[in-house]
Amino acid sequence: SQTIHQWPATLVQPVGSPLSLECTVEGTSNPNLYWYRQAAGRGLQLLFYSVGIGQISSEVPQNLSASRPQDRQFILSSKKLLLSDSGFYLCAWSWSGTGIYEQYFGPGTRLTVT
Amino acid sequence: AQSVAQPEDQVNVAEGNPLTVKCTYSVSGNPYLFWYVQYPNRGLQFLLKYITGDNLVKGSYGFEAEFNKSQTSFHLKKPSALVSDSALYFCAVRDNSGSARQLTFGSGTQLTVLP
Numbered sequence: 001s002q003t004i005h006q007w008p009a010t011l012v013q014p015v016g017s018p019l020s021l022e023c024t025v026e027g028t029s030n031p032n033l034y035w036y037r038q039a040a041g042r043g044l045q046l047l048f049y050s051v052g053i054g055q056i057s058s059e060v061p062q063n064l065s066a067s068r069p070q071d072r073q074f075i076l077s078s079k080k081l082l083l084s085d086s087g088f089y090l091c092a093w094s095w096s097g098t099g100i101y102e103q104y105f106g107p108g109t110r111l112t113v114t
Numbered sequence: 115a116q117s118v119a120q121p122e123d124q125v126n127v128a129e130g131n132p133l134t135v136k137c138t139y140s141v142s143g144n145p146y147l148f149w150y151v152q153y154p155n156r157g158l159q160f161l162l163k164y165i166t167g168d169n170l171v172k173g174s175y176g177f178e179a180e181f182n183k184s185q186t187s188f189h190l191k192k193p194s195a196l197v198s199d200s201a202l203y204f205c206a207v208r209d210n211s212g213s214a215r216q217l218t219f220g221s222g223t224q225l226t227v228l229p
Contacts, residue, residue: 044219090157100146100165105157
């Protein structure tokens with residue numbers, strides 16, 4: 001079976017500090033990978049998605065970046081955090097290919113920028 | 115472009131009563147629809163999806179959803195609500211552009227089941 005991991009679970013960082021959130025998937029190959037941000041416990045905003053190693057698509061302009069150094073690893077980064085970067089960050093994966101596939105979500109990282 | 119609307123921010127229902135969480139959609143082409151549930155400080159859990167076929171889709175934890183093409187709706191239902199069903203529910207529609215971007219989510223509906 002497939003499992004998705006995210007760490008850390010919670011993070012408190014000062015404004016201007018760097019950020020690195022990691023997501024890994026087990027039990028599948030060549031998944032599509034996604035980073036979302038959820039603000040105020042409600043709507044989901046898609047930040048990045050990836051269909052393969054080194055292939056990143058950005059949905060919104062921001063001071064965040066994403067990388068996929070390995071097939072099942074997806075990293076969200078920032079060089080300098082802003083207060084507005086606070087939120088709940090969710091990683092998700094789905095099967096690749098032409099089928100109609102649901103996404104499966106990780107447990108999330110709660111980021112507070114102070 | 116596709117979109118999905120959840121017209122109710124909050125739904126309250128008594129335990130044991132049937133529940134309905136509403137969702138309407140707008141897509142060009144065939145609609146592919148999904149429901150997810152989120153418990154506090156947790157990731158989203160997949161409940162069910164509609165691709166084609168029977169308009170009544172059964173999913174996890176006793177939930178089902180009814181696809182209605184004429185009303186462009188995909189309401190989530192459960193015959194008898196449990197207190198443990200209290201959570202945030204999201205409807206989503208697939209992006210038919212063929213890109214991996216895939217899902218557009220609604221704004222969520224907070225379901226509270228009262229004991």
